[in-house]
Amino acid sequence: MQRLFFDRYAQCNRREARQGPLRRKYQKKTNGFTLLEVMVALAIMAIVLVSVYRMHSQTLTMNTASRFYTLAPLLAQSKLAQIDTSTSEIVASDSGDFAEKFPGYTWSISTEEVSSELLGESAKDLKRIDILVSLNDSEYVYNVRTYRYMKE
Numbered sequence: 001m002q003r004l005f006f007d008r009y010a011q012c013n014r015r016e017a018r019q020g021p022l023r024r025k026y027q028k029k030t031n032g033f034t035l036l037e038v039m040v041a042l043a044i045m046a047i048v049l050v051s052v053y054r055m056h057s058q059t060l061t062m063n064t065a066s067r068f069y070t071l072a073p074l075l076a077q078s079k080l081a082q083i084d085t086s087t088s089e090i091v092a093s094d095s096g097d098f099a100e101k102f103p104g105y106t107w108s109i110s111t112e113e114v115s116s117e118l119l120g121e122s123a124k125d126l127k128r129i130d131i132l133v134s135l136n137d138s139e140y141v142y143n144v145r146t147y148r149y150m151k152e
Contacts, residue, residue, distance in 0.1 A: 064140075068135050068142070071102070071105075072105075072140070073144070075102065075107065075133050076107070076133050076142060076144045079107055079131055079133075080129070080131060080146065083109070090111055090127065091111070092110065093110040093111070095108035105133060105134070106133070107132065107133050108131075108132045109129065109130070109131050109132075110130045112128045113127060114127065114147065125150060125151055126147060127149075127150050128145065128147055129146050129147070129148060130144070131143070131146075
């Protein structure tokens, strides 16, 4: 029993002799993260999160723009159809909104007579019609120009 105790004591002393008493006292503990590692990880996370939020914001903006550029031609076409089927006199310019069905959407129409030497007498009933559809006070604008023969 005594021999076992002395053998273990000798082994400890040999290990201490190899490492030295000071070396063992100031050894780094490898548990946990250093401050530098935590700062680098936080910087990487911040860069990734800013990129994700920017991409999400751009997606929302593109969604609004695509909705407008899909709907605006249909609204302009409906206003043009109202002009075509109207039996009243054509107004030189007019504007309004699309009421509660399409909130934020506004329209304006301007008509002008076209004179052309090339067309001669047949140009007297030719009108140029400009239709402008906008969203949120001209944040997005869609413009259509067409020419129609309209008798007064």
